Amino acid sequence: MLVEEGFQGFSMNRLAKVCGVSVATLYIYYADKDDLIKKIGVEIGKNFFCTMLKDFSPDMPFKEGLKKQWENRAKFALKYPNEVACYDIIRHSAHGDYILSESLKDFKTAMGSFFHNAVAKKELTPIGLEVFWSIAYGPLYTLLRFHKEGKSIGGSAFKFSKKTMEEAFELVIKALTP
Amino acid sequence: MLVEEGFQGFSMNRLAKVCGVSVATLYIYYADKDDLIKKIGVEIGKNFFCTMLKDFSPDMPFKEGLKKQWENRAKFALKYPNEVACYDIIRHSAHGDYILSESLKDFKTAMGSFFHNAVAKKELTPIGLEVFWSIAYGPLYTLLRFHKEGKSIGGSAFKFSKKTMEEAFELVIKALTP
DNA sequence: TATAAATAAGCGAACATTCACTTATTTTTG
DNA sequence: CAAAAATAAGTGAATGTTCGCTTATTTATA
Numbered sequence: 001m002l003v004e005e006g007f008q009g010f011s012m013n014r015l016a017k018v019c020g021v022s023v024a025t026l027y028i029y030y031a032d033k034d035d036l037i038k039k040i041g042v043e044i045g046k047n048f049f050c051t052m053l054k055d056f057s058p059d060m061p062f063k064e065g066l067k068k069q070w071e072n073r074a075k076f077a078l079k080y081p082n083e084v085a086c087y088d089i090i091r092h093s094a095h096g097d098y099i100l101s102e103s104l105k106d107f108k109t110a111m112g113s114f115f116h117n118a119v120a121k122k123e124l125t126p127i128g129l130e131v132f133w134s135i136a137y138g139p140l141y142t143l144l145r146f147h148k149e150g151k152s153i154g155g156s157a158f159k160f161s162k163k164t165m166e167e168a169f170e171l172v173i174k175a176l177t178p
Numbered sequence: 179m180l181v182e183e184g185f186q187g188f189s190m191n192r193l194a195k196v197c198g199v200s201v202a203t204l205y206i207y208y209a210d211k212d213d214l215i216k217k218i219g220v221e222i223g224k225n226f227f228c229t230m231l232k233d234f235s236p237d238m239p240f241k242e243g244l245k246k247q248w249e250n251r252a253k254f255a256l257k258y259p260n261e262v263a264c265y266d267i268i269r270h271s272a273h274g275d276y277i278l279s280e281s282l283k284d285f286k287t288a289m290g291s292f293f294h295n296a297v298a299k300k301e302l303t304p305i306g307l308e309v310f311w312s313i314a315y316g317p318l319y320t321l322l323r324f325h326k327e328g329k330s331i332g333g334s335a336f337k338f339s340k341k342t343m344e345e346a347f348e349l350v351i352k353a354l355t356p
Numbered sequence: 357t358a359t360a361a362a363t364a365a366g367c368g369a370a371c372a373t374t375c376a377c378t379t380a381t382t383t384t385t386g
Numbered sequence: 387c388a389a390a391a392a393t394a395a396g397t398g399a400a401t402g403t404t405c406g407c408t409t410a411t412t413t414a415t416a
Contacts, residue, residue: 005274007185012376024378033376043398092270094184101333108331130321130330131346135353138316143308152308153286155279165257170308175353190402200367202404211402 003085041090044083045103051076060114061122077144181263194242195307219268222261229254237290255322
């Protein structure tokens with residue numbers, strides 16, 4: 001409902017009707033509407049970041065590790081487009097901060113280590129953490145947004161593919177490695 | 179109101195009260211709530227993309243042209259944070275597609291020319307348009323999002339600066355130029 | 357030019373509907 | 387049969403929207 005109709009079309013009464021349960025039943029499992037939204041957001045976020053770290057270790061060689069993260073991220077986006085879209089909506093709502101801080105908890109430590117390891121091993125140009133992040137993931141996120149919207153800049157049709165991803169990935173590596 | 183309280187806290191009656199007019203007056207100028215939101219979104223979007231093209235020409239040398247776009251984009255984000263945040267909220271609502279297609283109309287032609295010119299002049303590695311866009315602007319957008327949220331990955335405080343922007347920009351140029 | 361007619365702009369109060377949430381009752385389960 | 391789970395049927399408050407009416411400005415008429 002959130003994805004298809006946005007926050008405006010999302011209400012407890014309508015949700016209950018669609019689910020085939022009474023409104024009151026919702027309030028057995030969730031304290032209130034905010035609680036429900038938060039819990040959905042956190043649940044998606046947990047899965048999201050858990051998937052991101054699959055077969056990944058902060059000790060991996062930089063290029064290999066980043067590639068794995070791109071693959072995991074892309075796989076999740078393609079497999080669960082609704083969940084991703086829903087997460088995006090909730091993150092852009094008033095609960096955004098809470099959701100993010102809650103779901104990033106485990107993820108951020110792993111990423112911090114990965115970054116510092118790579119710099120120490122001289123596999124990564126020493127730059128600010130934010131700049132690193134923006135170059136390393138910004139392009140991927142942009143491509144996935146194009147895919148979600150079904151079209152790229154200019155309105156022409158676009159579909160995310162392994163080939164597109166690898167083309168972008170090589171350029172990112174070119175930018176980040178000494 | 180949209181920025182400070184989100185879609186949930188935004189109603190026609192409250193808007194009218196804050197504006198110091200009657201609710202009925204709003205309906206003289208806007209057909210309904212959706213119409214009002216759309217028109218605000220399109221207005222911001224038009225300004226947004228107009229600013230992006232200030233002092234820019236598709237014939238400029240690639241590096242110079244891209245730098246100008248980065249500067250224009252960053253300047254707008256820092257000067258009108260509320261407008262940008264509002265635009266972001268509306269774009270993530272049910273009206274997102276309409277707003278985007280409406281405000282991108284003029285912008286996309288200029289960007290297409292810029293891209294093709296640069297490839298023809300061999301100032302830009304020949305790649306897919308979407309890959310180009312993702313590398314060229316993805317990092318900037320990511321940095322501006324960090325700035326808006328006031329913190330970067332991991333929760334540490336972050337403030338967008340010219341220095342940060344230039345560090346990222348040089349890496350993007352490194353990735354995109356032959 | 358003075359006055360009447362027409363139009364534009366705005367308003368408060370009300371409309372039906374929907375909202376998040378609750379209570380009192382019934383059904384299911386162990 | 388007792389506890390837990392689910393429900394139907396509400397609650398008042400808030401929602402988007404409209405109605406009948408007033409005030410201010412412009413245009414047309416005598």
